Amino acid sequence: MYDIRQWRHVFKLDPNKEISDEHLELICESGTDAVIVGGTDGVTLENVLELLARIRRFQVPCVLEISNLESVTPGFDFYFIPTVLNSRDKKWIIDLHHGAIKQFGDMMNWDEICMEGYCILHKDCKAAMLTDANTELEEDDVVAYALIAEHMYRLPIFYLEYSGSYGNPRLVQRVKQALKQTQLFYGGGIATEAQAAEMAQCADTIVVGNVIYEDIHKALATVKAAKR
Numbered sequence: 001m002y003d004i005r006q007w008r009h010v011f012k013l014d015p016n017k018e019i020s021d022e023h024l025e026l027i028c029e030s031g032t033d034a035v036i037v038g039g040t041d042g043v044t045l046e047n048v049l050e051l052l053a054r055i056r057r058f059q060v061p062c063v064l065e066i067s068n069l070e071s072v073t074p075g076f077d078f079y080f081i082p083t084v085l086n087s088r089d090k091k092w093i094i095d096l097h098h099g100a101i102k103q104f105g106d107m108m109n110w111d112e113i114c115m116e117g118y119c120i121l122h123k124d125c126k127a128a129m130l131t132d133a134n135t136e137l138e139e140d141d142v143v144a145y146a147l148i149a150e151h152m153y154r155l156p157i158f159y160l161e162y163s164g165s166y167g168n169p170r171l172v173q174r175v176k177q178a179l180k181q182t183q184l185f186y187g188g189g190i191a192t193e194a195q196a197a198e199m200a201q202c203a204d205t206i207v208v209g210n211v212i213y214e215d216i217h218k219a220l221a222t223v224k225a226a227k228r
C-alpha cells in the first residue's frame with residue numbers, strides 16, 4: 001500500500017540495532033502498513049544499505065527517515081525528512097535541509113519526499129538531546145506547532161515524538177482535533193496491545209520502534225490492535 005494517508009501502523013527499524021532474519025521476517029510480514037528505517041545515532045550508509053537489502057526481500061513499503069546526509073541511498077519507496085519544529089537550534093529546523101538542497105536539489109525526485117514536522121516531547125530521548133528540543137511545552141504550545149505545520153508550512157505529516165516513553169493520549173487527541181489535512185503520526189513507548197489501540201484511536205498513524213528489540217511478540221501484537 002503506497003498511499004501514506006492510509007497507513008495506520010508502521011514499524012520503525014533502527015539500522016544501529018541488531019535484528020535476526022527471523023524477527024525481521026515477522027516484522028515485514030506482520031501486516032504493518034510500512035517499515036521506516038531510521039534512528040538518531042549510529043546511522044551509517046553501511047548499516048542502512050544492509051537493512052534495506054534485507055527488508056527488500058519482502059513486499060512491505062520501505063521508507064528511509066533521513067537523519068544524516070551520509071546515509072542517504074537510492075532504493076527506498078519514500079524518503080521522510082524530519083524538521084524539528086521545537087528545536088532551539090535552527091540547524092535542525094532548516095539549515096541542514098538548506099545545505100542538502102543546495103547540493104542535491106537538482107537531482108531529487110520530489111515525488112518520493114515527504115516532510116515531517118516533529119514536535120519532540122520526551123526530554124530525555126536521544127532526538128531531543130541532539131536537537132536541543134524545548135520539551136517544556138504547554139498543551140496549547142503543542143497545538144500551535146500542529147497548526148503551524150498544517151496551515152503555515154503545509155507539511156504532510158506532524159509527528160508527536162515521545163521516543164522511549166508513552167505519551168499523553170489526551171494531548172494527542174487534542175492535536176488530532178486541530179488538524180484537518182496534515183496527517184498525525186504518534187510515536188513513543190508503545191509496548192502493549194492496549195497502548196497501540198489507545199494511541200491508534202487518537203492519531204492517524206502510530207509508530208512502533210523500541211519494543212521490536214525488547215519483545216518481538218508484543219511488537220507484533222500492536223499491528224492488529226492498531227487496525228481494529
Ligand SMILES: CC(C)=CCC/C(C)=C/CC/C(C)=C/CC/C(C)=C/CC/C(C)=C/CC/C(C)=C/CC/C(C)=C/COP(=O)(O)OP(=O)(O)O
Pocket residue numbers: 014038039040041065066067068069072073074075079081082083084092093096097098100101104107108109118125126127130131161163164209210
Ligand atoms: C539518492 C537519493 C534518493 C537522493 C536524494 C537526495 C537527497 C540527498 C536528499 C536529502 C534532502 C534533505 C533535505 C535532507 C535533510 C538532511 C538532514 C540531515 C536533515 C535533518 C534531519 C533531522 C532533523 C534529524 C534529527 C534527528 C531526528 C529527528 C531523527 C528522526 C528519528 C528519530 C526521532 C528516532 C528516534 O530516536 P531513536 O534513535 O529511536 O532513539 P533510541 O535509540 O533511544 O531508541
Ligand SMILES: O=P(O)(O)OC[C@@H](O)CO
Pocket residue numbers: 012161162163164165186187188189190207208209210211
Ligand atoms: O521507539 P519507540 O519508543 O517505540 O518510538 C517510536 C518512534 O517514534 C521513535 O522515533
Ligand SMILES: [Mg+2]
Pocket residue numbers: 014039163209210
Ligand atoms: Mg529507537
